[in-house]
Amino acid sequence: MNNVVTEIPVLDISTSRDADGSFNSKFVADLLDAAHRVGFFQIVGYASKENQAQELLDTVAQFFAKPVDEKIKLDNRNSAQFRGYTRLGTEITRGRADSREQIDYGPEREALGVVPADKPYLNLQGPNQFPDDFPQLREQAMDWAALMHQTGHELLSAISVGLGLGEDYFDEPFSGAPAWMGKLVHYVGGGLVPEAGNQGVGLHADYGFVTLLLQDQVGGLQVQPYGQEEWIEVPPTPGALVVNLGEMLEVATDGYLMATIHRVIAPPANVDRYSVPFFYSPRLDAVIDKVQLPEHLAAEARGVSDDPQNPMLASYGANVLKGWLRAHPQTAALHYPQLVKNRATA
C-alpha cells in the first residue's frame, strides 16, 4: 500500500494549541501524518515580525552581491567550526560541487580549546564570522535563529505528543548548549559552477531533528518521499516555512519518521535563489536513544535507512561532524587532518 505522494501538506501552526494551552488534537494528528508519510510540510501562521522574512532575504541578497574579496574575509577555512563564508563551487554533496555560496553560523560561544580525542565534534562549538561593516546581517540572522529555535521547539513538542510521548520528551538533549545551525544561502544558475551541472545542492538528508527553511519565490527544492521514485516540488509559498525532519528523528523512531531525501535544482541563467535553512539541533554531546513507540506506530516503523554512503549515528555531534567533513573537504583537511586520513582509509 504505497500511495505516491504528490503534494507537500500545509499546516497552520497558530492552531497548534487549544485555549487551555494543551496541544490541539487535530493539529497534532495532521502534523504526525505529514511527518510520517512525507517527512516534509510547510507551516504558515508562525509568529514572525511583520516583513521579518523578506527583510532577511533582502539583506542576504545584499551581502552576496558584495565582491568575493569582501566575502572571503569571512572564509570558513579559517574556522574549525566550519562557520563563515563558503565560496561558490567548493561545497561538495554526493561527490559533486554545489551551485551555491553560503554563510554558516550557529550559537555564538567560545571555542573549547582542548577536547577529548574521542569527542572531536566538541570542536564545533565556537564563534561565528559575520561582516562587521554590514551589521544588519548578523542582527537579522541571529534574530531569525531565535524565532526558528522557538518554532522548532514547538514543532518537536507537538511531534512528541503525536508519538505518544510527553510534550517535553526531547527537552533534555536540547538543554544547556544546544548546537543549532543556520545557513544563509545564494544559489546561482547558468553554468557559473560548470562542474555542478544543474545541481544546486545534491540529494541529501539533514542531520539534526527538525529543519525550518525560508525560501524565496524562485523554486527548485525537490523532495523524494520514502519508497518512491518520483520527486516532488516544494512550491514557494508566501508567508510559509518549509519544514523537514532530520536523521536524529529517524534514528529515535526507527524510521517511523524519516529524514526525507531532498535536493535543489540550480536556478536558470541570470536568476538568483536565496534561502535560509535553520537546523534545530541538540547539544553536541547528546546521544539519542530509541523511543518506545505505541504499538500501532511501531508497526509502521520502517527501520533506519541503510545507506553505506551515509551511516546514521545516534551521537548528534558525531553525526553532524561526519557531514561537515564530507561537505567541506578543504576546511576539514586544515582543521581535522587526522580524521580526514582515518576516513580515507576506513
Ligand SMILES: O=C(O)CCC(=O)C(=O)O
Ligand atoms: O535551499 C534549500 O531550499 C534547501 C537547502 C538544504 O536542503 C540544506 O541546506 O540542507
Ligand SMILES: [Fe+2]
Ligand atoms: Fe537539506
